[in-house]
Amino acid sequence: MQDIAAGLQGSDPLLRFSNLNITGVALANLINAVYGYLDWIAQQAVPITSSGEYLAMWAALKNVFQKTAAQSTGAVTFPGTNGEDLPSGTPITRGDGVGYTTTADATVSAGSVTAPAICNADPTGQTGAFGNCAEGTTFTLATAIDGIQSGGMASTDFTGGADIESPDDLMTRMLQAYQNVPQGGDAQDYVTWALAVPGVTRAWSNPSGFGVGTVVVYTMFDVAEAGDGGFPQGVNGVATNEARSPTKATEDLLAVANAIFTEQPATALVWSCAPAPNPIPFTFTGTSEWSAATKADVKDAIASVFLQYGAPVTNTIPTIALSLIESEVAAIAGTEGFVITSPAVNIPNVIGQLPTIGTVSFT
Known part of the structure; x- marks a missing residue:
């Protein structure tokens, strides 16, 4: 409005219903959008602030590419009549409706048949972790097969399923490659x-x-x-x-x-x-007034520190400072007055082992 007033001597663009007021508001919105677009272009011009397809292109310059979704694999077992075949490619269904497919021919022996299987891929290519499940999970044959019962279960854990890599994780790997x-x-x-x-x-x-x-x-x-x-x-x-x-x-x-x-x-x-778990026990005093939710938040805080600083090697971070855990716990509302009595010193990282939360006592 000031520019209009200065350029048109004697006009008053601040009048509520003037044409110049309306024109000024419209131009201001357009200019704001232009500068916003220029700001977005500037962000894509350097790797550390890039996003979307520009992040992918900056990463590709360092031979870093977004990790695709991966499907989980495992094995399933069904009771049956000896000698009957369970062919490769047989569709099976998990108890919650998720589809899987056998990946090799198998024959019933000793009253049951065990076959390897893979979770069916997400058509969008975005997810894969949904296929992970524990041994003993219920499965059903999606099509009837003579001599083989329709109800079975996972004879091993189904593992290896992973979602497509998130932009934040891709950014982390890209910056690591540049650095x-x-x-x-x-x-x-x-x-x-x-x-x-x-x-x-x-x-x-x-x-x-x-x-x-x-x-x-x-x-x-x-x-x-x-x-x-x-x-x-x-x-x-x-x-x-x-x-x-x-x-x-x-x-x-x-x-x-x-x-x-x-x-x-x-x-x-x-x-x-695989690193071996190294459970670290904790004892807190001054916690008599803590609720179950507060105690759960404290355990999450410890896990967060272990996630960031725990390592099965000693050439990067030899110890986890106890003060890091104390500060994380102190930031939780309602934890004033606590004391960590065990461990009493900084937690060492051990070659081949990864620190995990052991028994946590609250007194």
């Missing part, structure tokens, strides 16, 4: 390669962990394996095509080993391993 120039197989390179595997949320490397010439890579699947505390499933070992060791990894750990095998230096013997 850590590839060194042809240094410790950080193994972490970068492991994090590119669908389902992997955290990774660490331990050079010479099993002796000279070896590299031990630890991973966590915090979402895909949430039912198991985020710990990857399978046997520790090496990639399928690694001829220097007969100990082959399986399940989640094999997926990591095989992915790294195509990237690693030829001389390195890489082991894909």
Whole structure:
């Protein structure tokens, strides 16, 4: 309005019903939209503030690509008559209606048949974690098969399902790639390669962990394996095509080993391993007035610190400062006056182990 008043001497664009007032408001809205668009363009001009397709393009310049959704796999068992066949491709349904498909032929023996199966892919390509379920989950044959009962169950856990990578996680991996120039197989390179595997949320490397010439890579699947505390499933070992060791990894750990095998230096013997849980007990005093919800929030706060600072290696963060846990708990409403009596010192990270919450006592 001031520009109109200055440009048109004697006009009064501030009058409520004047044409100039209406014109001024319309122009102001247009200019605001133009500057907003310019601000958005500026954000896409650098990796750290980019979003959407521009984030994907900035990441691609560092050979970092959004991880696709992955489908869970496991095995199912159905009672039946000996000798009857359960063919590959048979549709089966979980108790809540989620569809799966068998992936290999199987024959009834000793009164039952066990077949590997995979969760049917989400048509949108966005989700996959919905297919994870525990051993013993109820399954039903979607089509009748002579000699095989329709009701069965999962004979193993269904694991490995993961949703498409979120923009925030893609941003984290992209920035890590920009900040850590590839060194042809240094410790950080193994972490970068492991994090590119669908389902992997955290990774660490331990050079010479099993002796000279070896590299031990630890991973966590915090979402895909949430039912198991985020710990990857399978046997520790090496990639399928690694001829220097007969100990082959399986399940989640094999997926990591095989992915790294195509990237690693030829001389390195890489082991894909799951960290072992290291339960840390806690004792709080001054908590007699705490509600059940407050106690649950305190446990979540401890878990948050462990998630950020816990590691199965000591070359990055050797200890978890107890003060970090105290500050997180103190930030929870209603926790004034508490004292952590155990542990009494900073919590050390231990090679091969990952700190988890043990018994928590409130007194």
